[in-house]
Amino acid sequence: MNNTIETILKHRSVRAFTEVEIPQSDVDQIIEAAQAASTSSFLQAYSIIGITDPEKKRTLSILAGNQSYVKENGYFLVFCADLYRHEQAAEQHGVDITQTTESTEAFMISLIDAALAAQNAAVTAESMGLGICYIGGIRNNLKQVCELLQTPNKVVPLFGMAIGYPKQIEEQKPRIPKEIIFHENQYMQDNDILNENLQQYDQIISDYYKQRTNAKKNMTWTKQITNTLEHSKRLYLNDFIKQCGFLR
């Protein structure tokens, strides 16, 4: 197994960082690596906003649900879907591309482009010995996040990424059995096999939590995700993303 695969398999989210800032040259390397990712039709339909202002970090951490590691880290990035510069570019050529940029397809392209770039950034940071944590919590209050970051129409902040020197390393959470996330040639729709695998996985996750918490936490995967998904969150997003000029 090569170093790259080792780095990738060693991943776990880090939620406690030292206050040591990441050197600018490392940040530059992370951004360069992000930009090296594949991009749909060469569109590069995303932007990255680096947050260095402590006051903005503090505000973001509150907006993202009071997560301390949003303000206490070595660097903080926000990845955005971005078709703003494309509309500017088309305008230079006298072409209106709004019908395309506001389509579901364009939104999907932007999300995928942004996520591919982000994962390159994550792996790069981890290969340097840094830890990372994705922050979906910025979608709790996207209107305020947009105001804080002064994003124009056709730009939507999607998620943040806290990066820094780990203060505490957590254990890796076991993933879903390959048997039910990987399919060959066609989607495996046999619910007996699915449920059998979910049951096995529930046991693995239950054991994992028990071991980690001295038997205090008793939770399976199916129960955990049912709890998470039982109450809908962020239902304002459909309207808000339309307001930003996407998904119309």
Added chain:
Amino acid sequence: MNNTIETILKHRSVRAFTEVEIPQSDVDQIIEAAQAASTSSFLQAYSIIGITDPEKKRTLSILAGNQSYVKENGYFLVFCADLYRHEQAAEQHGVDITQTTESTEAFMISLIDAALAAQNAAVTAESMGLGICYIGGIRNNLKQVCELLQTPNKVVPLFGMAIGYPKQIEEQKPRIPKEIIFHENQYMQDNDILNENLQQYDQIISDYYKQRTNAKKNMTWTKQITNTLEHSKRLYLNDFIKQCGFLR
């Protein structure tokens, strides 16, 4: 610079592969690495379908716009947004989570989860000396792709990935200047700076194409993306994705 960063920066899409199949152990490693990526709220809201049946590859390549490298490669993966197993799991606990799974937020989570996993797969493959190419073309005919892969409700194939031993290595396309894709603390909305950078980038891309094609291709980035975005593609997607149980 470590090996991982070198691998990431060396990326270019490969569109011509030898017919040599990738060993199963390498495919397994790629899938394991994909699964190691971060996932929102531990949901793991994606599936990966490996296509080994030559007839299915051939059909997919036609559906994706007659791209030869969809059928001629060492392995082909399809990454899907997937909340099917979550609905099954919640049902076991007697809870209806449809309001959540059909939300825009859930669709975003699934897309991001799938893309993070995919980029881990891409970097892993490239670290093994393999080449990759993302295939957005499967979104040309998603209904037929779903039928071919027999995906249930709450599963949407998002993009493919051709993997294999490169037969031909292409040059790397220069990326957008960091100055306009990276912003510090707030989105840079100065259109004079934007246009100046776009102009510089147009020159870089124009030079790149001229050099690659013996001056036959004369194209700037702003012109290229304007051409791409002038005519809307895949406008059926909004309706189709709703039919699949998302984005309602």
